[in-house]
Amino acid sequence: MESSWLRALVVLALVVVAGAIFTRKLLLVYRLIRLGAGPVPLAPPGERLRDLVAQVLGHRKVLRRPLAGVLHLFIFWGFLVLLTTIIQAMGEAFSPGWTLPVIGQPPLLAALQDLFIALVLIGVGMALWMRLVSRPRRLEGQDRRGAYLILGFIGGIMITLLLSRAGQIVLESPAWAPGAALSGFVAGAIAGAPRAVVRGVFEVAWWGHLLIILIFLTWIPEGKHLHLITLVPNILLKKARPRGALAPIDIEQAEHLGISSIEHSTWKDMLDAFACMECGRCVEVCPANATGKELDPRRLHTDLRTHLTRVGSARLAGGEAADAPALVGGVFSEAFLWQCLTCGACVEECPAANDHIDKIVGMRRHLVMEEARVPDTMGDALRSLEARGHPFRGAGLSRTAWTAGVEVKTLADGGRAEWLLWVGCASALNERNHGSLRALVRVLQRAGVEAAILGDEEACTGDPARRMGNEYLFQQLAQQNIETLNRYGVRKILTACPHCYNTFKNEYPQFGGQYEVWHHTQLLARLVEERRLAPSEAVPLTVTFHDPCYLGRHNGEYDAPRRVLAAIPGVRTVEMAQCRERGFCCGAGGGLYWVEDRVGQRINHVRTDHATATGAQVVATACPFCMLMLEDGVAAREAKIRPMDVAELLGRSLAGGSAERSGG
């Protein structure tokens, strides 16, 4: 290949200029992120590395969407493999005929490079297909111009690379040529042209290739393609907190309660905003968005990024962005913030490992604790929590009303047992769930498991308060409960409520409450597998299982309830399209049980439709909130399907009348 000092100088100048622009823009991003608060405790390094391998190299979450996943895998691995061609081109600019040491000459690398040129081109084609033809809903609302620009850049880089390689094969017959099948094919097509034309094609392609790469480089820090740089640190800087746990605030010491301005966010929140690639997977799985509400989990990150860039840049320059809207109430409306169920579907789906819930609850904390602005009915629930220790206004039931007909010991009456059965307000104070509780107690008694309750000494774990943003009230309730539990020396807690389960397991340790916590389906599965329970009576029903978010996504327990169902003779199980990791919230999470769902379709009605569509006779669940929402949905839709707790179904299959007599 012909070269000269001039070529080397021009390349050097272009690289320096592009590199400088890129660095300057990236530095701004870095400084913006540093405006965030810290410290953020990080997960153990091993876990973070494992995530990096699985999510970045393995594309685990990306591949959940087969078309988008495969095309991205092609482009991503193509980027890694073809980095070698960029290094090669740079080397050639300064030293004609230069190749990568060791691997540069043999045809193997060239074969690999050609393979990935082809795969990347196929990937770009698939991406165009998706944007122009198949058009999934999640891509609406994406920065369309940016998306086409990126695909144009990538396609341009591939085509110019291919042409320059073909030209090089014709002009120089390099040692690697036999490996480069695709380039060789193109070379064959242009080989017949006059040598000057081939030289021209080569030069245009070579310079074009370099220019597109450098222009792309300068543009990366501005668009969604920044994830190329931010995603790896975002995964490597994973928070230490378990999925289901929110971060505590030191109420006495804190200068602000919650997030009302960018500097109240942590640097991790900011890094999240810059890691979002606008893929819209979060939008697609969000039950609030799917039912026509304003909440848009992608906007949470893209709008935060825009706001942060605007306000943060002004602040870094020593001023204020005068006409910037307020973060809470402006960038994000109160309705937007109050529509989140904290179901975690978006968090589960996000390939960038972003956390949406932290930000939404952070802003709710500001609204509730600093502004005392909360939807009226949620306010009633909070007042009730404060005055009565439970959020169900007008419940009119005592905490032990459900025990009629079963024998349960109370710790205050000197009852001692291996397990504390933590009943939970949603079960104790809503008659529909009394049958589930009694079924559970009877099943436990059949297996010889001893469990006692706290009765009137139980108070709400504080889960609804915390998710509504009232951290102050949550901490009061947590401390009060931990005191009660420790007074009785409780070590093992069994609960039928996934919200209580999550709070005990993931959140009470923040306040010194360490217990062994089991969800009832986990214990029931264990008892069945240890043959301490022998379900023998056939229960000839088709059952579909609705995953409670705080059991499934927040705690990774998808199998225990299914194992119990599988052990019941006669039960045939069918799955809803949206199950397990993709489970669709019943509509009660995040404190939204206490808000009437008035915008768009009702979430619990839609979920009832999902269950009905399976043709099942029973929709089983393992959460008292899901139960109430499904019962309501079934009544509203006049559906034939019947909601039942897993314990109720198991009870029916135990010989000798463990089951409660009930209609239907």
Place this chain on the structure above:
Amino acid sequence: MDIIVCLKQVVDPELPARDFAIDPATRRQVREGRPLVLSTYDENALEVALQMKDHQGAKVTALTIAPQATVGDTVRLALAMGADEAVVIDDPRSPELSGPARARMLAAVIRKIGRYDLVLTGCESADLVERLIAPLLAEELGAACVTFVARIDAADGPLVVRRQADEGYHVVEARLPAVLSVTSDEANRPRLPKVKDIVTAKRKPVQIWTPGDLGSMADDGGVEVRDVAIPQRTGKCEFLTGDPAQQAEALALRLRELKLL
């Protein structure tokens, strides 16, 4: 403007029926071990006072008669919501006071406080529902009185209030000082306290007086509760005999007899 809001502490009206009991000695509801809350409409009265404070500035004093040992949460909530100070009459007998006696005692406290333009109270208490306090208090104080006030329309000039009426409302002008009894309205839904206000409420002044500080009360109000009872509800189960057809016929006849069919 100086506003005094009279707040009554009552046993949670949402108490499960099982926990409702009457002490035969005092003929009053048993309070021990039951959650105590602000009487429902008193919270609306407090909200109306706080809105006046927000809009045109006012000093809001929360006033309650209650045994000091149990009064903490109620007074703290009022202060956290925004009352400027609190006066507590520490009277262990207070849960047994009838409306007239209570009104007389409140009047004595208000006279002792001295400065007031408006006295607000809930239109009825959640436990006794006598609806006596506002009128009797106005009588004692020689103040104007408006009952069932939903909201205050104007207070910068003459006091104009909206009074709830059947299927509508009255607009009433009142001279000051005035005693208003407040009903619930979408405009006076009690606010939630901000957390920083809950924290600062602990530093707000609370004056604790005893009935002895008020001088002698003339009498006990002239009314005494003689007897109280919890209504008993009984169920009766009737079995219909015969074959299914006879049972169905008997059932239909019984239902018609009970005018359910």
